[in-house]
Structures are given as C-alpha cells and as structure tokens.
Amino acid sequence: MIEQIVFYMLAAVIILSxxxxxxxxxxxxxxxxxxxxxxxxxGVFASLGSDFIFAAQILVYVSGIAVLxxxxxxxxxxxxxxxxxxxxxxxxxxxxxxxxFIWSFLRIPAYFSGITAKSDPxxxxxxxxxxxxxxxxxxxxxxxxxxxxSMTGAVLFARRKxx
Amino acid sequence: MEETIxxxxxxxxxxxxxxxxxxPENRYWPTRMWKNPWSLPTYRRGAAVLxxxxxxxxxxxxxxxxxxxxxxxxxxxxxxxxxSYGIPLFLVQTAWTVIKAAVLLAVPLxxxxxxVWWERKISAHMQSRMGPMYVGxxxxxxxxxxxxxxxxxxxxxxxxxxxxxxxxLAPVAxxxxxxxxxxxIPFGRELVYADLDIxxxxxxxxxxxxxxxIIMAGWASGNKFSLLGGLxxxxxxxxxxxxxxxxxxxxxxxxGTLNLSAIxxxxxxxxxxxxxxxxxxxxxxxxxxxxxxxIASVAETNRIPFDIPEAESxxxxxxxxxxxxxxxxxFFLSEFAYVLLxxxxxxxxxxxxxxxPLPFLGFLPSWAWFLGKTLVLMFCFLWFRWTxxxxxxxxxxxxxWKFLLPVSLLNIAAAGVLIWFLDCWAAGLLGG
Numbered sequence: 174m175i176e177q178i179v180f181y182m183l184a185a186v187i188i189l190s191x192x193x194x195x196x197x198x199x200x201x202x203x204x205x206x207x208x209x210x211x212x213x214x215x216g217v218f219a220s221l222g223s224d225f226i227f228a229a230q231i232l233v234y235v236s237g238i239a240v241l242x243x244x245x246x247x248x249x250x251x252x253x254x255x256x257x258x259x260x261x262x263x264x265x266x267x268x269x270x271x272x273x274f275i276w277s278f279l280r281i282p283a284y285f286s287g288i289t290a291k292s293d294p295x296x297x298x299x300x301x302x303x304x305x306x307x308x309x310x311x312x313x314x315x316x317x318x319x320x321x322x323s324m325t326g327a328v329l330f331a332r333r334k335x336x
Numbered sequence: 337m338e339e340t341i342x343x344x345x346x347x348x349x350x351x352x353x354x355x356x357x358x359x360p361e362n363r364y365w366p367t368r369m370w371k372n373p374w375s376l377p378t379y380r381r382g383a384a385v386l387x388x389x390x391x392x393x394x395x396x397x398x399x400x401x402x403x404x405x406x407x408x409x410x411x412x413x414x415x416x417x418x419x420s421y422g423i424p425l426f427l428v429q430t431a432w433t434v435i436k437a438a439v440l441l442a443v444p445l446x447x448x449x450x451x452v453w454w455e456r457k458i459s460a461h462m463q464s465r466m467g468p469m470y471v472g473x474x475x476x477x478x479x480x481x482x483x484x485x486x487x488x489x490x491x492x493x494x495x496x497x498x499x500x501x502x503x504x505l506a507p508v509a510x511x512x513x514x515x516x517x518x519x520x521i522p523f524g525r526e527l528v529y530a531d532l533d534i535x536x537x538x539x540x541x542x543x544x545x546x547x548x549x550i551i552m553a554g555w556a557s558g559n560k561f562s563l564l565g566g567l568x569x570x571x572x573x574x575x576x577x578x579x580x581x582x583x584x585x586x587x588x589x590x591x592g593t594l595n596l597s598a599i600x601x602x603x604x605x606x607x608x609x610x611x612x613x614x615x616x617x618x619x620x621x622x623x624x625x626x627x628x629x630x631i632a633s634v635a636e637t638n639r640i641p642f643d644i645p646e647a648e649s650x651x652x653x654x655x656x657x658x659x660x661x662x663x664x665x666x667f668f669l670s671e672f673a674y675v676l677l678x679x680x681x682x683x684x685x686x687x688x689x690x691x692x693p694l695p696f697l698g699f700l701p702s703w704a705w706f707l708g709k710t711l712v713l714m715f716c717f718l719w720f721r722w723t724x725x726x727x728x729x730x731x732x733x734x735x736x737w738k739f740l741l742p743v744s745l746l747n748i749a750a751a752g753v754l755i756w757f758l759d760c761w762a763a764g765l766l767g768g
Binding site: 201202205208212224225228229231232235236237239240241243244247248296298 | 542
C-alpha cells in the first residue's frame, strides 16, 4: 500500500521533470529539471531497498553530473539560451522515434514483471565490494584505466587548444 | 562678567545590567585588561561563571544518564499500549516516525539558535568588543530569537529581473538536504534516527545536493554579484568535495564499515590504558586525514578563509544578495547546519564519537561526550573565521587541486601500508 503510493509519487516526479527537461524554454530550467529527475530515480532505488545504488546515484548524478551541467550552462551559455524554444518543426518524427524506443524498452521490463523480491531489503555494500574487488576485479580495473586515459586525453586536448 | 558656561558632558548613564560592565575600574577595557587579566574582578567572575556552567552541564548530563538505550523500550511500551486498546500498529509506527523526524528537524533549528549567538559573542571577544548584551539580560542570550522575529517580519523582496519560480525554490533546495543529511548521524550510543549501513556515503551524497540550491539562487536572482557568487560556489564546493571524501577513506579502511555509529563505536578502548583508540591517534595517517577533512569542511561550509562565494567586500553578499526575510534565514540556517554536520562527522570519524578521552571519565553519558567534542570543534570553526584572511580565487583552486587532493590520495596509500603493518604486528611477524 505505502510502497505503491511512494512509487506513484516518485513516478509522477520523474515523468513530469523528464518532460520539463525537453519541453521547458531555457537551458537552465531544463538542467534543473534533469537534476530533479535524477533525484527521483534515486528515490525509486531507495524504495526498492538498494541503498548503495541510491547513494551512488545521488552522489554521482545529482550532486556531480547535474551540478556540472549547471556549471557549464552558467559558464558557456549565451543570453539566447534562456528563452530559446527547444521544439522545432520536426517534433512529429522525433516523437515517433521515441515511441518506437519506448515500445521496445517496455518489452524488457515486461519479461521480468512477474518476479518480486523474496525477502526484505538488506544492506548491499559488502556484497557489492566483494564482487567489485573479487570476482570482477579485472574488468573494474580496466574500466578505471579507460577513465584515466580519457581524463588524460581531455587534459591534453584542453592544453593544446590553449596554445 | 558672566562666566562662560562650559558645556559639561554628563557621565554616561547606563541601565543596571550594562552599567556593571563600564564601572570605572573597567573603563580602560581591553588595554588594561590584557596587562594583568586576573587582577580584574570581572575576569575572575567570568571564569567562575564559565566553570560553573560547564560543571552544571556535566552534572545535568550525569543525572540524565544514557538516553539512547531508553528509546527502544519506550516504543515497545507504546506498542503494548496500542495492542491493549485495539489501536492499529500502523498508526503507532507512523506516529513514532513523525515524532523522531520532528526531533531530528529540531536539531538544525536549535543549533542555529545557539551557534549564531555563539559566533557573534566569539567574534566580538576576539575583536575586543562586547557583542550582543541587551536581549535576554544575560550576555544577549536571546539575541538570535530577536533576530528570528525580525527576519519573520521583514518584507519578502523578489527582484524585477529574477526568475520567480527558481528564486522561490532555491532556499528550499538548500534547506531540504541540510535537514535530510542528519538522518544517519549518531548523537550518542544508540541515539540515531536511521542507522544506515551506508551512512558515510549517504551524508556526502545528500550534503552535496545543496550546491544545486546555491547555483539556483545565484542564477535566479538576476544580479551579477549573485551569479558570480553562485558560480564561484559551485566551483569551490565541487572541488573541495573530492579531498573531503578522500580524506575519510583511510578511516573507512581502518574501520571496515560505512556505518557511522559503528565507526564511532569501533574507537572504544585505550592503548596502554591512557591513549584512546581514536582514529586521529593512528600515526601520521590519522592526523593528515583529520587536517585535510577539517580544511575541506571549512571550505565546504563557505566560511572564511574560503568564503569567496559570499565575499562581502567583493560580491556584496554573493548568492544570497537578493534574498531577504525568511528566505535569507533558510540559507543562514543551512550554513550553520552544515557546520554542525562537519563537527559531528569529525567527532564520529576522528575523535571516537561518544567515547570518553580518559577511562575514569566514563561516568558521563556518551551523548554528552559527543556533544562536547562537537562543540569544541565548532569553536574551532568560529575561531578560524575571525583569524584568517580570505583566499584569492585562483589560490583557492591551486591549494585544492595541487595540494589537498594529492595529499589525500597519498594518505590513502599510507593507510594501506599502515593496515598491512598492523596486520603483521598482530600476526607477530615484527620483532616477535
């Protein structure tokens, strides 16, 4: 009962703010709506009992990526960004493409919709850490090397442009 | 021949409580005071009052005893009561959660009430002033309440060029994380709202969301000073978040858990019966982690010497220039809430939470020790504010990226070496 109320409230927040991201005039409003949308997704994670994913979602997406996007909007924006409409005359084809994507994505959760959690949510950090630094240590380290390489590349490009 | 009437300035008249402060022997305060402070009766009386207050607080804490273990029986009592009268348990649980949340909500409010007054008194005494003296008779004790009433009665101004909705929502976006973030904080043994297994990650994650509110405030005010303040603030908070988080990782490595009350509880006990097993006393690693965390926390709370987001002499008041009344009060409240949070975290991570510093001091309850350590650390925060000059913007960034971040990363490696060394020690491989 309570779970359902919470879920529908969170779903309303996510959908409305996601619509706000693409429909609101002004880049800043869209960026703020994106932050709200990501926070709503974190709320869904929390209500499903996956505590670490919830905290990581907030840490990485809401207070990391959304803030960086806001930062970019503040630094690199122009005055016209604040009033520009985001919808041009090609909205109908894009809507159709989105509908196709939604239809195909819907088939994935439909496959799992019969499965419900068997027990109460339990802390997940220990199991996650064991998996990341045990069984999946090599892929984990490979991903960090890729990230490090991309970071170094970004620094290199930025420096070359400055010269 | 008439005498010219000399304009005679009357002796200043003070009311009773104030006159005592400016009695003839105190007229030359503070110059004469510093020569031989203990010769002044007011100084001796002040020290006696302070000692009396401290011992009174300690006595009250001793009489109250531990609060945490008494909470759970209270809840089961309420459950029994509900069962015997046929009230559904669902209602009891809801009421219990609401009561707990209300108590938690009171934490930042009461903290601001006290901390603002304390900050004004400390700043005043550091600058040889009196600070607030009138409201509340005793050393202006009720000054913050008067300030609060003033802020309530103020007109709520919204600038013509502001983005109305974002301007309205910005203080909300700042204050909500500032309240939510207190959920997993232990205030003593078993005295915690939600004993989250991921407490540390939760605190850093939710605490970081307030940056969004600050950017919103800076942008939506439609004022160039606000915009600059918001921009600086975003840069500073995002940058200093990294060394702040990395400096805690050694503590987490040593403790082996993310649960805040478990981290605090692990530091019980003493080396050689004297030196408490606090994480700050672990050689080198503990001290470096603490200093990095302290510096980054001061920067995260936008306080001097890292207050470039609201530098008064450059940016009027930074991101909250265009806010008045209760909206401004919310920004203020959240700033002090984050100061309290940093001090609580430092007490839990580095100073053993509710554990007494010496074995024979265990007669005081754990919440009293926790609160005492937090207040001492908070005094340090207020002390820094009136001691250091402000950083320049580029220096601030240099200091973070070229000094604090490498140091905190090296410290993680050092913590690994320390753990390896301690394991060898425990296994008896070193020197037998």
